Amino acid sequence: MTFHNKVIVITGASSGIGKALALQMLQLGAKVALCARKADKLNDAFAKYTAETILLISADVSKEEDCKRFAEEVIEKWGTIDVLVNNAGISMRALFEDLDLNVLRELMDINFWGTVYMSKFCLPSILKSKGVIIGVSSIAGYRGLPARTGYSASKFAMQGFLESLRTEMLHTGVHVMWVSPGFTASNIRNTALSADGKAQKETPLEEGKLMSAEECAKRIIVAMSKRKRTLVMTIQGKMAVWFNKLFPSFVDNKVYNLFLNEPDSPLMKYENK
Numbered sequence: 102m103t104f105h106n107k108v109i110v111i112t113g114a115s116s117g118i119g120k121a122l123a124l125q126m127l128q129l130g131a132k133v134a135l136c137a138r139k140a141d142k143l144n145d146a147f148a149k150y151t152a153e154t155i156l157l158i159s160a161d162v163s164k165e166e167d168c169k170r171f172a173e174e175v176i177e178k179w180g181t182i183d184v185l186v187n188n189a190g191i192s193m194r195a196l197f198e199d200l201d202l203n204v205l206r207e208l209m210d211i212n213f214w215g216t217v218y219m220s221k222f223c224l225p226s227i228l229k230s231k232g233v234i235i236g237v238s239s240i241a242g243y244r245g246l247p248a249r250t251g252y253s254a255s256k257f258a259m260q261g262f263l264e265s266l267r268t269e270m271l272h273t274g275v276h277v278m279w280v281s282p283g284f285t286a287s288n289i290r291n292t293a294l295s296a297d298g299k300a301q302k303e304t305p306l307e308e309g310k311l312m313s314a315e316e317c318a319k320r321i322i323v324a325m326s327k328r329k330r331t332l333v334m335t336i337q338g339k340m341a342v343w344f345n346k347l348f349p350s351f352v353d354n355k356v357y358n359l360f361l362n363e364p365d366s367p368l369m370k371y372e373n374k
């Protein structure tokens with residue numbers, strides 16, 4: 102699949118992976134329709150592009166009516182949708198014991214329901230174009246991560262939804278896939294929610310040492326153009342997925358220790374008991 106003149110809808114494109122993906126799609130000659138909640142940040146990121154190739158919409162994917170309006174505006178402007186990238190997402194970091202349940206709901210509303218709403222409203226057009234629906238998932242969608250109950254649950258749910266949809270679409274010409282980046286430098290850990298629902302602000306990782314959002318976007322585009330079923334992006338991710346199938350209790354310990362050793366790990370609470 103080539104992307105020249107194709108209409109690509111990307112959610113959560115004001116930052117990180119979504120922004121990098123949109124910029125690379127523009128370079129490939131695509132028309133891009135992008136959303137995020139904060140309109141200013143989205144407008145600033147794409148200020149130099151004209152309305153011929155770009156549509157910027159302020160929309161919250163956790164709201165069904167925003168997703169419907171976003172899809173309708175794309176159809177009104179360009180008459181078709183070739184690719185939907187469900188990228189908008191947030192993360193969290195807190196023990197379930199301490200977690201305000203509204204945090205878990207918010208994660209599901211954005212990461213899972215956002216994918217469902219956008220897929221629902223873009224699907225009629227994607228059926229006609231025999232296009233692609235893609236979800237930006239995570240290794241957390243294959244392997245539950247401690248202090249990330251809401252994040253893992255939302256990504257497992259996203260993958261289950263997309264796998265069902267892919268199977269339904271098997272003879273329609275629509276391709277459904279998901280990609281699972283490893284740790285990628287972005288804003289996601291700054292905006293990740295704490296137990297009380299406030300952004301944790303500080304990232305516990307050295308972002309400079311992680312894969313760049315540009316490299317991640319490049320790999321997503323290759324996977325999309327080859328219509329891959331899934332893409333697990335890093336060696337660490339591939340090992341986590343396969344070892345988890347074969348030796349799940351071994352992976353429980355490995356994953357626990359990995360997350361225990363991050364700065365200010367919430368798991369320390371259970372170590373000090």
Ligand SMILES: NC(=O)c1ccc[n+]([C@@H]2O[C@H](COP(=O)([O-])OP(=O)(O)OC[C@H]3O[C@@H](n4cnc5c(N)ncnc54)[C@H](OP(=O)(O)O)[C@@H]3O)[C@@H](O)[C@H]2O)c1
Binds near residue numbers: 142190211237
């Ligand atoms: N970075 C990683 O290490 C990593 C690893 C695996 C998977 N991922 C996944 O990659 C995707 C992109 O994350 P990122 O790392 O690029 O994070 P990011 O830099 O924080 O970007 C997230 C984007 O999503 C938007 N967004 C958040 N909530 C939204 C909502 N309710 N409605 C519409 N837009 C919303 C944000 O803009 P507003 O805040 O203005 O809405 C922003 O544009 C996520 O699904 C994430 O789970 C990331």
